[in-house]
Amino acid sequence: MGLLNVKGVVYKPAEKVNLDPHSDEPYLQANVKAPRMAGFLVKIFVWLLELPIFGAALLYMLKRNNLIYKLISNAELEEAPLYAPLLPLEELKEQEDKLLSPDLSPPERVQQAMDCLPSAASNIANGLKPSFRHWTVKDYFRAYSSGEITPYMVAERLIAAIHEFSSHRLDMAFFISYNREDILRQAKESTFRYERGEPISALDGVPIAVKDEMDCTPYPTTGGTKWLHKLRPCKTDACCVKRLRLCGAMLIGKTNMHELGAGTSGINPHYG
Template identity: 60%
Template sequence: MGLFKTDQNVVYKPANEVDLSNDSSEFYLRANVKAPRMAGFLVKVFAWFLESRILGTLLLYVLKGNNLIHKLITDAELEEPPIYTPLHPFEDVKEQEVKCIEYDLSPQEKVEEAVNCMRMSFKNISEGVTASFRRWTILDYSRAYTSGELTPKVVAERFIEAVRESSNPPLQMSFFINSDAADILRQATESTFRYQQGFQHSLRRVAGLPTLKIGPQARLAVVSSMMVECVVRRLD
């Protein structure tokens, strides 16, 4: 095969029409690789030609043509239809805690559905039912305390129980070095009473969150969370 010599392109039949039986008349084309054997300085010269923009492209085209790359791959015609669907049956996994909405809803209705999904009920938590993992925010606690579905005292009792369970065998993790269970319950009881009385204050909305004696860096994190809560309160 020369530089300007063209052969007839190969046409591949669909796979279901190919006869693979013992009496098949299909022709198997064995690859006849025609690559130059080089060594030493000749390899460097060949690499220089391949790296050049004009000669390299032309030389690579000739080498592919001599090895039937253009005939069997580049310029070949495939009668096999493209497959865009999986060959095996696919069964989608049923998603949990997912609400499907209709496509023909108006934008206002879609926003309303999204807002309703954000309003998570604390019914399962108040009843002690284990729900999926969620990182609760200060606003979540505040809404639960204000609505009366949950009280700071209940949260404190569960917190103390979790600390006690993690510190006893077989866990013995001791996540918290120093904590006063009586003081935590006292603060939680006072916070519960304030919510029952309807006491409202910008920073008092974080009341009811169990706190411990912490260092300067942790205090900075608490102050930052309070500042964030002030901003959230304006949006609530």
């Protein structure tokens, strides 16, 4: 086996690696040879790999050609193993933790959570005013309560954005399904509640999408497949979705996911 043994690389400790842009540190890059296989070709390849002697030799050649042995299996690390944590263990008091009573309703729980968040005024006073940021629940609630914008206006802009990103020119495949009429109905009801000064909670009118593995009427739950919703029709909301509705959240549709969640590439073979 000595003739077949591949010497692995030696990885230096991170503190000894020169990360300067003009550094002469060598960059180890594997020349991966992994052509796409599908259908009958995959069956032949699996049959070859399962052969008693030839399969093991073929697997060894594949790993060697793709530098698996050199960069991973036989690699050496110069760093000493860490046997004990170096950071002191201290009981830190959590400033934003609250113990909620199980008797609270969903809107009351939302209010308790909102009380833990810093106000927008304090963020601006501390210099936390970036040129761009993601809008939070608190931002929506403030804008709705002040009349600066309404849930119906947000819904119209949101539907236009979803339509644009679902066009053939972009085709981002963010959503598996959405219902324009249902979104506008929720937005109209939320807008009326704010006009009367009676929002259900801070989540009232806030757009929330649901991953396509949870039940949310009136949409089917496909789990990223073409068959799951046929075997298991969606009849009622999942518990978490039901509680969001009780808080007045505007549920805008089902988002894309891997087929049964079995993948990490971000691509669904059926929906994009």
